């Protein structure tokens with residue numbers, strides 16, 4: 001990657017769904033992964049369920065098929081151990097996002113490098129509250145995330161690991177300007193900030209800047 005334009009992704013009211021079986025690792029360790037045994041069957045797309053407050057509902061039990069449904073996975077994907085009747089049956093969902101500029105749709109784990117979205121599940125709760133890295137909320141009361149190479153998610157409004165003012169919540173370790181929607185998103189150290197870095201972002205395999213709507217490695 002040398003440079004990539006920021007693209008803006010908005011949530012839809014649709015999600016991708018899977019039928020998931022798993023065991024919790026305190027009962028059992030997967031012989032292949034050392035974690036929990038896990039398997040998923042992809043169901044396809046469906047409407048996202050919302051609670052009265054507008055949050056995505058966690059309780060999906062009344063929408064999942066009966067435990068005896070033949071589509072539930074029978075055994076762990078990694079080690080082949082059969083699931084028992086007591087292992088959980090979970091209707092697993094991931095919200096679908098859309099890039100209006102291209103019409104492309106994706107879940108957030110698969111958006112391309114340079115994709116940007118608002119982590120509304122953080123910022124909705126902060127709409128009236130203070131802003132700054134200590135709250136994970138930026139000056140426009142959003143929590144913006146940018147997809148980096150290696151499928152790393154950069155929470156621009158979060159605290160940098162090398163923040164020099166860890167007890168001060170209202171500054172921004174990365175100061176952002178402009179908007180991702182119109183190609184002007186820009187991140188630097190020009191504002192109420194700390195001494196960490198120069199406004200760049202470093203993750204394993206990538207170190208770069210987001211200037212004038214373009215993510216560029218350095």
Ligand SMILES: [Zn+2]
Nearest residue numbers: 030037076079
């Ligand atoms: Zn297993």
Ligand SMILES: [Zn+2]
Nearest residue numbers: 163164173194
């Ligand atoms: Zn800081």
